[in-house]
Amino acid sequence: xxxxxxxxxxxxxxxxxxxxxxxxxxxxxxxxxxxxxxxxxxxxxxxxxxxxxxxxxxxxxxxxxxxxxxxxxxxxxxxxxxxxxxx
Numbered sequence: 001x002x003x004x005x006x007x008x009x010x011x012x013x014x015x016x017x018x019x020x021x022x023x024x025x026x027x028x029x030x031x032x033x034x035x036x037x038x039x040x041x042x043x044x045x046x047x048x049x050x051x052x053x054x055x056x057x058x059x060x061x062x063x064x065x066x067x068x069x070x071x072x073x074x075x076x077x078x079x080x081x082x083x084x085x086x087x
Contacts, residue, residue: 010050016070017077019046024078039078043071 009015020043028035047067056063 007050007053016046016074020074021078021081039075040071043074044068
């Protein structure tokens with residue numbers, strides 16, 4: 001990425017993955033749960049915040065479901081970025 005984060009960028013797989021990668025990389029030593037599960041949780045929160053910032057209704061259960069489902073995709077993508085950075 002060559003731009004600063006925007007709400008629209010955080011709502012994409014690339015933007016959310018990059019932010020999740022950074023958050024997990026800097027904070028994983030402070031949590032006592034497996035890193036993969038932690039990354040899914042961080043992805044869920046990032047996507048949920050982006051959806052609310054874009055105008056999604058907090059009362060719509062679909063927003064939570066899709067943020068959780070996409071949180072797994074974001075975590076997997078961030079994990080691959082981490083693998084590339086380490087190798």
